[in-house]
Amino acid sequence: MSQRNTHDTQSASPFDSLVGQPLVTAFLKAAVAEQRVSQAYLFVGPVGSGKTEAAKALAKALLCVQEGCGSCDDCRRVARQTHPDFHLIEPLGVDGYLAEQMRELIHDATLAPIRAKKKIYVITRADLLRGVPANAFLKTLEEPGSSVAFILMSRTRDSVMETLLSRCQIVAFRRIPQKEAVDLLCSLTNSSEKEARIALAVTGDSPHRAYGYLRSSTRRNTRMMVIEKIERLSDSDDLEVLTAAKELLTAVKALLDEARIQQEQQLIDGRDYLSKTAMNALERRLKRELSSRERELIYEELAVVQSWLRDCLLLRAGQPDELINTDCSYLISQTASRVFESNLVRALKAVDRAKEQIHYNVSVQLAIEVMLFSIREELT
Numbered sequence: 001m002s003q004r005n006t007h008d009t010q011s012a013s014p015f016d017s018l019v020g021q022p023l024v025t026a027f028l029k030a031a032v033a034e035q036r037v038s039q040a041y042l043f044v045g046p047v048g049s050g051k052t053e054a055a056k057a058l059a060k061a062l063l064c065v066q067e068g069c070g071s072c073d074d075c076r077r078v079a080r081q082t083h084p085d086f087h088l089i090e091p092l093g094v095d096g097y098l099a100e101q102m103r104e105l106i107h108d109a110t111l112a113p114i115r116a117k118k119k120i121y122v123i124t125r126a127d128l129l130r131g132v133p134a135n136a137f138l139k140t141l142e143e144p145g146s147s148v149a150f151i152l153m154s155r156t157r158d159s160v161m162e163t164l165l166s167r168c169q170i171v172a173f174r175r176i177p178q179k180e181a182v183d184l185l186c187s188l189t190n191s192s193e194k195e196a197r198i199a200l201a202v203t204g205d206s207p208h209r210a211y212g213y214l215r216s217s218t219r220r221n222t223r224m225m226v227i228e229k230i231e232r233l234s235d236s237d238d239l240e241v242l243t244a245a246k247e248l249l250t251a252v253k254a255l256l257d258e259a260r261i262q263q264e265q266q267l268i269d270g271r272d273y274l275s276k277t278a279m280n281a282l283e284r285r286l287k288r289e290l291s292s293r294e295r296e297l298i299y300e301e302l303a304v305v306q307s308w309l310r311d312c313l314l315l316r317a318g319q320p321d322e323l324i325n326t327d328c329s330y331l332i333s334q335t336a337s338r339v340f341e342s343n344l345v346r347a348l349k350a351v352d353r354a355k356e357q358i359h360y361n362v363s364v365q366l367a368i369e370v371m372l373f374s375i376r377e378e379l380t
């Protein structure tokens with residue numbers, strides 16, 4: 001999240017983009033300014049609190065010759081995760097990090113940096129670093145070598161092995177309160193409070209993702225399209241329901257194309273520094289990212305459906321002040337006036353089932369079709 005255009009002033013700090021975390025920002029800024037950046041941090045905080053943003057900001061501050069100007073090639077590569085001295089390491093195993101993955105990291109950490117004076121490794125799920133891979137890594141974490149810094153990340157402190165924890169300086173990120181997240185989004189994107197609340201509702205209350213949503217007219221239009229489809233379900237025949245399901249998926253595919261274009265740039269960047277093996281690994285990572293992005297966008301559509309049905313329920317319960325989708329209140333009141341609460345509750349359950357099925361890798365198209373048929377039954 002960028003609080004200001006990084007090109008507009010010389011004194012811009014990479015930490016300015018860290019919204020809603022004043023203590024963390026002050027702490028990391030001071031560490032950089034006083035040249036006492038620790039070689040091992042553990043960033044702890046809930047989803048959406050900005051840990052990855054902070055890790056990237058710190059990496060920019062350490063890898064860019066201007067301490068994170070935001071506009072040089074080093075800064076841009078950190079942002080795109082294609083800087084050869086900045087590594088974001090996701091667990092590759094089903095249950096966590098693989099021994100082989102950590103062996104590779106340990107070896108890589110002994111090599112000199114490629115472009116900058118330092119190398120930075122981010123372990124994105126320190127809670128999933130356990131057993132043999134964790135033990136192999138302990139010595140490196142304790143004595144990383146002067147040019148290496150590690151940033152471990154976890155949602156909670158207790159889920160991280162004590163032996164890892166004790167070797168890191170802990171930086172606690174707070175959960176950003178809803179009211180504050182709304183205010184922040186309004187000031188960052190010039191959105192209204194209503195729009196900011198909608199954005200948080202459809203992105204699982206993640207301020208960072210809500211920011212992305214507000215900046216994307218395609219995603220905002222997709223929301224309107226989803227609401228229209230749901231609203232029309234009660235008058236749709238079977239073929240129209242199937243077409244609606246198809247259109248929901250087509251919208252996701254169109255949004256994915258934007259991500260694909262960004263990935264192409266990452267591959268171009270990668271070719272400058274990476275070996276064939278590393279390029280293959282990058283391609284695999286991008287593929288994984290694309291499918292998790294696809295899932296995220298589908299969940300976003302489902303969240304729109306959920307939020308709309310919930311609004312219908314709230315209206316029936318006589319709580320109009322609590323509505324999220326206030327820009328569609330007319331449609332909501334129409335549905336609320338003719339559909340019973342029990343039906344709305346069952347329609348909501350159909351959305352939950354679809355989510356669960358997608359989570360368990362049922363065909364997305366099938367899950368959405370079944371969901372739409374169930375909702376139609378309840379709303380008719």
Ligand SMILES: [Zn+2]
Binds near residue numbers: 067068069071074076
């Ligand atoms: Zn820079």
